[in-house]
Amino acid sequence: MNQFNKLKLNAASISFLPILVCIPLSYQLIINLHSGGVDLFQEFILSAFHPKINYETSIIVINKLIETIYISLSSWLISIIFGIIFGILSSNIFYEIINIPIFFKATIKFFLTIIRSIHEIVLGILLMQIYGLNFSIGIIAICIPYIAVNAKVFSEQLDNIDQKRFKSIKQINGPGFSTLITLIWHPIINTFKNFGIYRIECSIRSTVILGIFGIGGIGTSIILSFQTLNFSELWTYLWALIFLIIFSREIIKKIRFKNNPKTLSIFLIGIVFSIILFCFYYTFSFILNNNFDKSYLINYFLKSDSHLLNFNFLKLILDTIILSLFSTGIAISFPPVLILILNNNFGLILIRSLAFLLRLIPTPVLILSLLTFNSPSISLAAFTLGIHNAGITSKLLLTNLKSMDKRNYIAMKSLGFSRNASWLLGLFPDQAKSYLAYCAYRSDIIIRETAIVGVIGGVGLGWQLQESLSSFAGKEVALILVAYSSIAIVGELINGKIKNSLT
Amino acid sequence: MRNTVLELKDISYKYENNLVLKKLNLKINSGEKIALIGKSGSGKTTLISLLNGTIKQTEGEVKFFKKDFKELNNIQKRKIATIWQDLRLIDDLSAEQNVNCGLLGKKSFYFAFNNLFNMCSFKKAHQYMQLCKLHHSIFSKKVNKLSGGEKQRVAIARSLIQESEILLADEPFNNLDPKLTITIKKLLLKDKDKRDIKKTALISLHRLEQLEGFDKVIGIKNGEIIFNEERSNLKKFHLDNIYESI
Numbered sequence: 001m002n003q004f005n006k007l008k009l010n011a012a013s014i015s016f017l018p019i020l021v022c023i024p025l026s027y028q029l030i031i032n033l034h035s036g037g038v039d040l041f042q043e044f045i046l047s048a049f050h051p052k053i054n055y056e057t058s059i060i061v062i063n064k065l066i067e068t069i070y071i072s073l074s075s076w077l078i079s080i081i082f083g084i085i086f087g088i089l090s091s092n093i094f095y096e097i098i099n100i101p102i103f104f105k106a107t108i109k110f111f112l113t114i115i116r117s118i119h120e121i122v123l124g125i126l127l128m129q130i131y132g133l134n135f136s137i138g139i140i141a142i143c144i145p146y147i148a149v150n151a152k153v154f155s156e157q158l159d160n161i162d163q164k165r166f167k168s169i170k171q172i173n174g175p176g177f178s179t180l181i182t183l184i185w186h187p188i189i190n191t192f193k194n195f196g197i198y199r200i201e202c203s204i205r206s207t208v209i210l211g212i213f214g215i216g217g218i219g220t221s222i223i224l225s226f227q228t229l230n231f232s233e234l235w236t237y238l239w240a241l242i243f244l245i246i247f248s249r250e251i252i253k254k255i256r257f258k259n260n261p262k263t264l265s266i267f268l269i270g271i272v273f274s275i276i277l278f279c280f281y282y283t284f285s286f287i288l289n290n291n292f293d294k295s296y297l298i299n300y301f302l303k304s305d306s307h308l309l310n311f312n313f314l315k316l317i318l319d320t321i322i323l324s325l326f327s328t329g330i331a332i333s334f335p336p337v338l339i340l341i342l343n344n345n346f347g348l349i350l351i352r353s354l355a356f357l358l359r360l361i362p363t364p365v366l367i368l369s370l371l372t373f374n375s376p377s378i379s380l381a382a383f384t385l386g387i388h389n390a391g392i393t394s395k396l397l398l399t400n401l402k403s404m405d406k407r408n409y410i411a412m413k414s415l416g417f418s419r420n421a422s423w424l425l426g427l428f429p430d431q432a433k434s435y436l437a438y439c440a441y442r443s444d445i446i447i448r449e450t451a452i453v454g455v456i457g458g459v460g461l462g463w464q465l466q467e468s469l470s471s472f473a474g475k476e477v478a479l480i481l482v483a484y485s486s487i488a489i490v491g492e493l494i495n496g497k498i499k500n501s502l503t
Numbered sequence: 504m505r506n507t508v509l510e511l512k513d514i515s516y517k518y519e520n521n522l523v524l525k526k527l528n529l530k531i532n533s534g535e536k537i538a539l540i541g542k543s544g545s546g547k548t549t550l551i552s553l554l555n556g557t558i559k560q561t562e563g564e565v566k567f568f569k570k571d572f573k574e575l576n577n578i579q580k581r582k583i584a585t586i587w588q589d590l591r592l593i594d595d596l597s598a599e600q601n602v603n604c605g606l607l608g609k610k611s612f613y614f615a616f617n618n619l620f621n622m623c624s625f626k627k628a629h630q631y632m633q634l635c636k637l638h639h640s641i642f643s644k645k646v647n648k649l650s651g652g653e654k655q656r657v658a659i660a661r662s663l664i665q666e667s668e669i670l671l672a673d674e675p676f677n678n679l680d681p682k683l684t685i686t687i688k689k690l691l692l693k694d695k696d697k698r699d700i701k702k703t704a705l706i707s708l709h710r711l712e713q714l715e716g717f718d719k720v721i722g723i724k725n726g727e728i729i730f731n732e733e734r735s736n737l738k739k740f741h742l743d744n745i746y747e748s749i
Contacts, residue, residue, distance in 0.1 A: 167557045168591035172665065173580040174607030178615030182604060185619050186595035 011432035011502070012424070015336050015439075018329035021382075025326060028379035037372025040229065044369050047231035051239055060221060061240045068207050068217035068244070071135060075142035076203040080196050081275050082143070083150025084188060086112060090151055091158035093166065093183065098176045116148035117488035118481060119448040121455070122465060124210045126477065129469055136282075138215040142206050145448075150199065157191040158184055197252045201245060205362070208241060209452060212364045218244075219362065226368055234365075242360050317483055320460035323382050323450045324491065328443040330386025332436070335394035336428060339401075343420050351394060358391030363449070364456045371457070381450075381457035389446055396438055400431050437502040440495040447491040451484065461487075506533045507569070508669060508703050509554065514563035516549055516726075523549045525726045527563070531703060533668075536692050538714050538734070539707040541723035541745055547707040548588055550723065551673045554705070555585045567669075581608040584667035586675045588707075590658040594647040597621075598637070598657045601646055602628040605664035631660040634690055636683060651678040659687060672706040676713060684713065692716050711742065 009017070088094050090108045124141035131137055161183055169179055211219020218237050225234035338351050358366075367384040374380050408426035413419065417426075454462015461480050468476035509531040516524040524546050531537060541547050552558045553565065556572050565572045568579065584605070592601045596619075603618045603625065617623035625642070632642060635656040646654055655678045662670065670691060676684045694702050706717075714720060720737050722729040722745045730741050 162591075164587070164589060165591045165593060168585070168587055169593070169604060169607070171555055171557060171580075171583075171585055172605060172608045173577045174610070174615065175612055177612045178607045178610070181612070181615050181619065182593070182596075182607065186593070190595075 010429065011436050012429040015428075015432050015436060016333055019333035019337055021326045021329035021333075025330075025379045025383055028377055029374060029383060032375040032377050032380065034373060034375065041369060041372040043229075044231045044234075044372070047235045048238075050232060051236040052230075052232040053236060057233060057236050061218070061236060064218040064221050064237070065240055065244055067135070068204065068211065068219070068241075071138040071142070071210075071215075071217055072200065072203040072207040075139045075146060075207070076200050077271065077275055078139070078279055079143045079146035079150055079203070080192070080199065081272055082147045082279075083196075084154050084192075086147060086151035087154025087158065088180075088184065088188075091155040091184075093158050093161055094180065096166070097170065097180045097183075112148040112151050113489055113492065114485060115144050116152065117448070117485040117492070118145060119451045119484075120145050120206050121209060121213060122451050122462075122481065122484065124215055125213055125455075125466070125469055126481075128214065129472075133214060133216070135216055138207060138210050138217070141210060141215070142203060146199070146203070146206075150196070153195055154188065154191055157187050161187055200248055200252065204241075204245060204248065208362050209364060212362060213455075222362065222365060226365060238361065238365075245360060313479070313483070316461050316464050317487065319378055320450050320454065320462070320484075320487060323378050323385070323454070323460050324443070324447045324487075326378070326382030327385035327389060327446045327450070328439070330383065331389035331393050331442060331446060332439045334387065334390035335397045336435075338394070339397070340420055340424060340428075343423050348398070352398060355391040355394040355398075358387050359395065361388075363388045363452050367453055367456050376458035378459050381453040381459045384457065385446060385449055385453045389442055389449075393435075393439060393442060397431070397435055400434065401427060404431060433502050437499050440499040440502070444488070444492050444495050447488050507531070508533045508567065509705075510564075510566040510569075511554075512564040512566070514553065514560045514565065516546075516553060516558065517561040518549075523726050524553070524560075527726075527728055529721070529728065529731065531705065533703055534694070535703055535719060536717045537705045537719045537721055538717040539705060539721050539723060540709075540711070540714075540742075541707075545723045545745075546726040547723055548673050549726075551585065551671050551705070551707060555583055555671050556580070577608070581665070582668040584662040584665040584670050586658055586662045586670070586672035588673040588677070590654055592646045592654060592658055592661070594645065597643045597645055598649060598653070599625045599628045599632065599642045601657050602632055602660045602664055605661040608665065627664060628660070631664045632657070634663070635660045636686060652680070652683070655679060656683075656687070659691070663690065668702060670702060670704040670706070672704070674707055674709055676708070676710070688713065688716055 086108060090105055090112060092105075094100075095102050095105050120141045123144055124137060127137045127141055128134075166183060169183055172179070174182075207215075207217050208219040208222070211217040211221075212223040214220060214223075218241055222234060222237045222241075225231070225237060335351075335355075339348070342348065342351060363384055366388060367381065370380060370384060404427065406427065408430070409422050410426075412422035412426040450460055451462040451465065454460040455466045457463070461484055465477065465480045465484075468480060507530050509529075511527050511529040514524055514527040514529075515522060527550070539547050539550065549558070553560055556565075556575075567575055567583070570579070593604070596604070600618055600621070603614075603623065606627070607615055614623055621643075629639070629642060633639075637653060637656050637660065641649060641653055646657060649657065655675070659675055662672070672691060675691065676687065679687060691706065692702075692704055708714065714734060714737070717734050719732065720734050720741075721731045722741060724745055729744055732741060
């Protein structure tokens with residue numbers, strides 16, 4: 001008993017603990033197994049090695065890739081620029097230098113928290129109902145939450161500016177905007193280089209997922225191929241997508257390491273004003289061209305038929321929370337567990353390749369392929385979302401481990417410890433805290449992504465949202481959005497506390 | 504009759520329940536060069552931070568030009584320049600850009616913008632950097648690539664370019680060799696050339712051999728002013744009192 005009292009969990013052991021979610025998950029996944037679509041799944045996997053390549057498909061691939069690039073690049077640019085603007089406006093440093101009531105900061109932060117809490121898919125589906133299929137919908141749906149996410153990251157970075165340095169420049173008592181620009185410019189450029197450029201990849205992924213829901217680009221072709229069980233064609237699109245992401249990443253690397261800050265700064269200034277002007281023009285023309293009907297929206301949300309009592313709302317909320325927790329558990333624990341077990345050169349290559357594929361295959365396609373031999377359930381949705389995010393967390397963990405000081409690990413190995421034990425005791429513990437802090441941030445995203453697997457996998461609020469949208473039940477849609485938003489905001493607050501305690 | 508530029512009345516400062524400065528009273532007249540001495544942790548840095556308005560006293564009054572610090576406008580505040588012990592330079596900027604930051608108080612936003620992109624004139628910055636014996640090869644280097652002594656002189660050049668009337672400096676001769684210390688001390692204590700303005704300086708020091716050139720010496724111990732004497736009247740017992748336990 002005395003020994004048990006002394007048991008203390010550290011960051012490394014906490015990283016492994018969530019693996020326990022696999023017990024209930026495996027149980028439900030095993031009892032839900034069916035052999036109905038095993039052949040289909042086999043065909044899906046084998047088709048990866050013989051994608052359909054002909055003139056007609058190539059033309060479609062090129063056209064769809066252009067559409068995808070158009071939507072993702074436009075939304076990335078707009079969301080970065082407005083993200084920076086709102087990031088500055090919601091940072092503490094802005095209000096310490098410029099004499100504006102702090103009330104504005106609280107209002108902007110609240111507004112950003114609300115729009116950040118709704119996933120781009122939910123917005124996309126909603127906007128599609130109102131405006132119909134349109135490229136612009138894709139851009140707007142991605143931009144809204146992305147602006148808020150980017151603003152949060154930029155504002156956090158600005159708030160990390162050394163207070164002493166800030167005071168020394170402020171003490172010179174120059175004009176407010178001179179002090180502000182001198183202090184914030186380089187943190188903004190550095191955040192843009194480290195985080196902003198990476199958002200292109202996120203933007204491409206979001207565009208593909210929105211495409212799966214019909215907005216256009218290569219995602220639409222992927223889902224149409226899946227629905228017609230044309231797996232060879234499906235893999236042609238998936239390989240094209242993989243190529244696009246690798247290609248964009250290589251360009252990113254070049255921009256990151258070869259462009260000097262001055263060129264980058266002037267490039268940014270050049271595009272900033274034109275994009276802002278374009279956005280205003282675009283918004284106005286969008287509203288005018290789409291014959292914006294306010295009465296339709298009012299009727300949709302307030303006067304529509306509602307069947308609120310026909311579904312168990314609390315159960316749906318609970319399902320969504322369980323789905324988020326299970327997925328987060330997988331995303332946290334899978335990477336360290338796999339690296340611990342397969343800690344050799346071949347194993348690490350295997351983990352990297354698997355993580356790459358899991359990141360790139362859109363979650364709707366992943367869950368649809370798993371549904372060929374498993375019934376829809378929370379476990380299946382959580383497993384899908386979990387392994388997709390584990391692909392992202394394992395990339396981060398492997399990259400950080402690679403750049404770490406390995407002296408402890410080498411020392412332990414030289415003392416005769418096994419490779420696995422040396423990794424567990426000499427390498428991972430130093431990385432565990434920052435890994436968990438990133439996972440806390442990732443779980444914010446997982447909560448929002450429950451909407452995607454929910455819609456396809458038939459669980460939680462995501463599924464009910466799809467149902468309510470299909471039956472034009474505006475009140476239900478509004479209620480579900482509020483519930484989604486509330487879960488995401490509470491999750492963000494909890495994760496923020498966890499992140500702060502870890503860093 | 505010299506004007507009082509700075510006056511402290513019953514100043515106390517509390518930090519995390521510790522009384523760091525205790526009921527300080529002090530008058531500094533225009534043109535006076537004052538050395539502030541005391542052991543590490545005696546309250547020298549806190550006193551300088553309080554004088555430049557970075558921290559606020561828990562009790563008492565700080566008056567500049569007979570006005571409460573809160574009542575000073577930006578133009579009056581610009582008359583005070585500070586050299587910080589930890590330098591507080593901006594790592595992402597080059598040495599010359601950092602020195603030019605000292606001009607932010609006198610220039611427009613356009614200047615600040617151009618300074619970030621190396622598109623403004625660095626003529627004045629270079630003059631002050633040369634006065635501080637900085638070699639031209641380091642002018643455009645980022646400050647995080649400079650040695651401790653070079654960074655120290657960049658921070659000094661940044662305060663000098665402000666051409667302020669009051670200079671507050673917290674151990675500005677750290678990282679400097681004896682020869683450079685003499686040159687830099689002359690620069691800091693020199694009055695302005697063109698106008699008949701006597702520069703006031705309050706400089707905290709660690710080494711007693713650096714006291715030469717100062718008019719007055721203030722000794723501070725455990726947050727209290729132990730003595731405030733003309734340098735010529737300074738006796739051994741004054742210093743013994745300050746450094747007794749060393």
